Amino acid sequence: MSQMNMIQAIRSAHDIMLEKDPSVVAFGQDIGYFGGVFRCTDGLQQKYGEHRVIDAPIAEGGIVATAIGLGINGLRPVVEIQFADYIYPGFDQIVSELSRLRYRSAGDFFAPVTIRTPCGGGIRGGQTHSQSPEGIFTHLSGVKTVMVSNPYDAKGLLISAIESNDPVVFFEPKRIYNGPFDGDPDKPAVSWASHPKGEVPDDYYTVPLGKAEVVEEGEDLTIITYGTIVHVAQAAAKRAGVDAEIIDVRTLMPLDVDTIRDSVNKTGRAMVAHEATRFCGYGAELVATIQKECFWHLEAPISRITGWDTPYPHAFEWQYFPVQKRLADGIRKLMEVA
Amino acid sequence: MSQMNMIQAIRSAHDIMLEKDPSVVAFGQDIGYFGGVFRCTDGLQQKYGEHRVIDAPIAEGGIVATAIGLGINGLRPVVEIQFADYIYPGFDQIVSELSRLRYRSAGDFFAPVTIRTPCGGGIRGGQTHSQSPEGIFTHLSGVKTVMVSNPYDAKGLLISAIESNDPVVFFEPKRIYNGPFDGDPDKPAVSWASHPKGEVPDDYYTVPLGKAEVVEEGEDLTIITYGTIVHVAQAAAKRAGVDAEIIDVRTLMPLDVDTIRDSVNKTGRAMVAHEATRFCGYGAELVATIQKECFWHLEAPISRITGWDTPYPHAFEWQYFPVQKRLADGIRKLMEVA
Amino acid sequence: MTKKPKLHIPQPTARPGEEPDFSYLNLSEAGAVERPATDARAKSIEFLAESLVRVLDDDHVAQGPWKPDLDEDTLIEALRLMVLTRVYDDRMQRVQRQGKISFYMQALGEEAVSIGQGLAFGPEDMLFPAYRNQGLYIMRNTGLVDMMCQCLSNSRDMCKGRQMPIFYQNKENNLFTISGNLATQFPQAVGWAMGAAIKGDDHIAASWLGDGSTAEADFHYALTFASVYHAPVVLNVINNQWAISTFQGVAGGERRSFAARGLGLGIPGIRVDGNDLLAVYAVTRWAVERARSGGGPTLIELVTYRGGAHSTSDDPTRYRPRNEWAAFPLGDPVERLKQHLIKNGSWSEDRHAEMETELKTTVEAAWKEAVSYGTMTEPPFLDVRLAFEDVFEEMPEHLEKQRDKLLRIRGELP
């Protein structure tokens, strides 16, 4: 066990898999000699060589496409897209090729590509360094989508993703790379040192794809969320003085419906929260699923607390972000519904 | 007034706008000399010249990008993407540029680009000529999204889209280009001639963006849908013998919430139907919106009838498609909920 | 807009009703183009991207330094494979017209591309074909029945009903699955080749796309990554003069050859007579040797003509002269190889006619067998459960539920 922040945990997952499986290669912009702009692969090229940890040209589409080719040839590429905001040039290769390769070839061809990418705001990155585009990936048939919320899960889920023969799009909220963030921008930053999920085994372990986690048990209402907002929700529930059950979805697709259904059927009230824009965001699917599965148990409309339906504005970052106060208000309101 | 099929109605919209506004240009693969693979621009290059109706290279990203440039320079481009399945290479320019241009420049720059694209299955097109990707466009902030269901709306909405200073992604279900389709694949094809919406004014008129239409009034339940499935829903309700209110959403984003809320509050039961895959599809947003707006009036869980969460399989086209029988079964079940 | 527009709009040399005009094609004499060593410096061989490598002259005699070392049996086999491709195409085109399959695309007039190039690779080299490369599947023993069953989406369909006709695959023989999206496989082939180099293997990759498809981003990605990593890959542009209704000028062919596209990245380009099987083979072999010996990528432009419609959904008489193919100066690849062999004394009109009859019989028999495995409308059908498999390696719960729901609607589950 070591204290790790999320960057170290992700680096450790790479390290273990590069060591364990000679077919694993890391590939992306600035990830080789330099170790990545967020340092997630720092030192790994030096350790495993230039043929295992490879600097790529600035062409997200080309990176995904060649990674598919590597995958077809028996390698297991772990791709970094420098910011989720820059994944779109690779979108066609993900939608039209990576996600449908196994299906269209009746299982003969597949490419076990993992695409890691930092997402989310709260770092004054403005509209092109803050996006959370998970909702357009979860709509695809044939890729799994993950968003992590802490170092322990990040390492365990990343190892699972790399080992999976299905393609995985793996979102890493950059705001919590160095420490959890409780959604109060006025408080000083904290580190992972004081968080139980900052305790990370040094060795190989996995967290399974497709399983949500109940991070707080509670009776009054259920908050279903993922990524940075997991921490915001925990703080907001405390602030609102409500005994909330909080679910970290972790794998967004395929969704662990059972965990969510059981919880909402128990509490009768549900809030869905994420940082991405609201309209047709991932939260819509959560709401649709819950209303279907838990209809007869719901005591109030399911509420959604999300980023607004605008680009992520630089100056209004904390007005855009679903901050602790906004969630706390929402929790109180949801509890007031008679 | 003339009898028009949807192709003729779309062509007429182009014709009128090319005539009326010298800044309108049509741009796309095979749309010039040839008149488009679906013939939507047939004869227009001959009429308006090669500088108004322009054949483009096979590069969807380049088409959208240069259309943005044309738009910034005061032109009003109407782009055709040959199949919605091939829009993804243009996705980055749509998401990162077209949709956010006005916002990021505080209104100084915008590009009034309309992107038309045939979508949907039912023509044995397999996984690469059948997709309905509307749900990934409706999640974007800054583009409007339309899907049409008949010739009258197609012309009126296309003119509105072209005249709009906002970018519009305009989906045309190719299955109903030549006639409405009631979701029974065993029946012979019918033409628009017998359909009231096949009567189309020859002159300029608009159908407003942002307004849904109640295409059938009814008391028992509300079906909220768009595109081809509007016709399937009408037939299915009849088949199920249920007095359904049917709403054609038409403009998917921004959504006409009022029309939907009023209807569901009246009927107490709602079904959402579309051809696209289900998970995180546009229907999820419809369900999420309805459960929020109509919670206290709902007598049964909102049901979703959609394509399955798989690519569109060539051989199993009619097993994938939400056919009339599937909708009728769903309607009956929804009415049975006590 | 009162000023005169001055945007350049590319124009084909002839439209329906006009005389075909191929004067724009820059032709070289057979045998006239020098053959550099396979390790020649890219910069020193740029002329290959502008000239046209040709081996067979107008009298069907093989000429010059590119004349390949192919024995008579191999050439006869190549001829057979070209004819087989054409007979197969013809049959499938007709069954599409009869409504037995939903769609088809011929390679009419382009048969030398797949057969000539296919001969140049080793069996472990990985090929990423485009949709007009059926010849590659045929020559790598895919089996006509299997190919037909794919087009029929029947119970023996290699794609289990998931793809439109013509989207074949053949994993065993290292042929990738064809994509409906243009150009996407081009950079994938580069990635595969990079993988071979990472693993230290000697295998190389190759991919194909059309003149029109070079405008896509994936073409650029392929060239860029191939250049940066010096990947062992052979990249091929089939310039058949037309995309769908747009001639090759709309893809930039008015100004430079497609073979020249990679020069600015240091990738050698070779322009070759795509209807001359000997030249096609020779040029490809050159690129294969170069790639295998560490010389990196080559871009080959195969100059040919799309003899038929774009697909069964297309009507070319709307946009090009009816007799354009007949006027195409590089002729018909089948006829040219046949005449060459006859000239050499290794072949005759009679043997050719005999072979054609035989191949027609073979194809006919294959079709009979293929339909015995079902058609879109006649059983045996594929099990509908297959529609839900292979989305992921293991079926997730939500797909099991959706499958079961469908089965219940169909009355196949209680």
Place this chain on the structure above:
Amino acid sequence: MTKKPKLHIPQPTARPGEEPDFSYLNLSEAGAVERPATDARAKSIEFLAESLVRVLDDDHVAQGPWKPDLDEDTLIEALRLMVLTRVYDDRMQRVQRQGKISFYMQALGEEAVSIGQGLAFGPEDMLFPAYRNQGLYIMRNTGLVDMMCQCLSNSRDMCKGRQMPIFYQNKENNLFTISGNLATQFPQAVGWAMGAAIKGDDHIAASWLGDGSTAEADFHYALTFASVYHAPVVLNVINNQWAISTFQGVAGGERRSFAARGLGLGIPGIRVDGNDLLAVYAVTRWAVERARSGGGPTLIELVTYRGGAHSTSDDPTRYRPRNEWAAFPLGDPVERLKQHLIKNGSWSEDRHAEMETELKTTVEAAWKEAVSYGTMTEPPFLDVRLAFEDVFEEMPEHLEKQRDKLLRIRGELP
């Protein structure tokens, strides 16, 4: 994997701790490169893509056929604009370090690109700058206070708080809004130029991107569409040797120049000493004249060096030698123009020092004024309602609702 990997991995000539080595740069003597007519055929001027157009020699004397016809006042003004850019950058870099703005990017060492090129366009030519082209905004009278207010996202921010620092725009003076996404504006500029040609206007467009960005699809789209429609556009690659941590070889620069990228599409390429303002101006002027007179697009590669960090988030000492800039053979553009003017007798060290002091004072005064309109942490702030405007031309209902909800949470609405 037991075999030895053989993938080529591009390597910079020097890493931290090693001696800088620019021997890979292919340099020409000042004055040595021929200047063809602006209507020369693309094919006949390919040499321009490989050589390096230079005007100022090592003794700061202007040499050869590219020596431009710029008068003393213009040159002094150009020097002033370059120094102003540098002083502005320096100030902004420091206020970022002090936490007053969230981010910054310098153009240190690349000032001649924006200023030299900017001089070559007409005021109605539309420019699509990249993020290191602040010089273009400065020279087209954007106003330092306005630029600073943008970086501050304050109450006078031209972007109304929506963009990170440095993403300027200036519609009035035909400067497009900068995008955070690399290369996207390149094909947009081509589209704008196509539009000008459609309208029959004489205006042309220009755009800029970095060496690293040439790998993006948009670079290919821009070249392809510019070639196909012969668009009146000047496309510029600023080769400052580095992307972030990857040297220009990772973008394909090991094999051919970036200027050569368009040759395969018939687009002339010119490689120019990007630190020689006279050469930069001359080459750009050539391309402008060519485009305006119907000669179509030109691709210019400006060879320069990124003197500073990639951005305030970067630490270049981790990946390149500390003293690389000092060793760069093309020197410092400001120093070179200054010495040229001194040599000509039109300038002196004293006047230069005076000008620097003056510009520092100007910039200092601008900063004082700018912060009076607020900072991220000090009022006056932008009205939060602005976060919801300009998503669409008119605000749709759902955004009104979201805005009001936020206002209620903030207690600004009941």
